[in-house]
Amino acid sequence: MGSRKEFVKKINEAFAKCDTKFIADNVTDDIQWKIVGEKTISGRHAFENALGRMKLGGPMQITVVDFISGKDKTVVEGIVEIKIEPGKIKEYAFCDIYVFKDSDTTKFKELRTYISQIKKQK
Template identity: 40%
Template sequence: MTTKKGKFLEEFNEAFLKADMDYVVANVTDDIKWTVVGESPIQGKSDFAKAFEMMEPGGTQELKISNIITHGITAAVDGTVRVVDESGGVKLYAFCDIYRFNKFKEPKIKELTSYVMEVKE
């Protein structure tokens, strides 16, 4: 059984993968903080939108979500993403995103920490 927040996070991850900037940016707070572990944090909706815009969507992509865990104003999502790169090669990435929402009901994402690594199949 998927919770309302779980469904939202599923939709958010799908929109992120499809580069649906309108949906993604509409669902984060003005003071969003996004940290991709190993890189400098991105602070604020404007910088978040710029960083999102600069990400080039790969070719065929496949998202597999393994787990969505929600509790109060926090959540975690993990899974894999398969991407076809510019040279036609397929890469598989494992990810775990940790979310903090601005409030419990009708939330927007206030903080996002992303752990991403390329894995061998």
């Protein structure tokens, strides 16, 4: 399971650096990205388009808080800081569930993302 955890760390680093090629190279053709409460992105082409839009904000800071790994799923919890415009950053808490094609591969077939903006306390 250690190698799966290391792989998911690399995926999160790729998200932070906007390395869309690395991410896209590690999904199945029938990928489902379920952004819970918002939308589902289906198929490699739509997934790659969504990743391309991610680049507009530029690199982001991702802090991983916890990993839970099982036979064909890995769960990541963390905080992401996204640049909205120069000098303005928003923070979000996230939980990503990666569902892998099988227990012997690093290609994931589903990504379920739960995300919520962290409001600043007054």
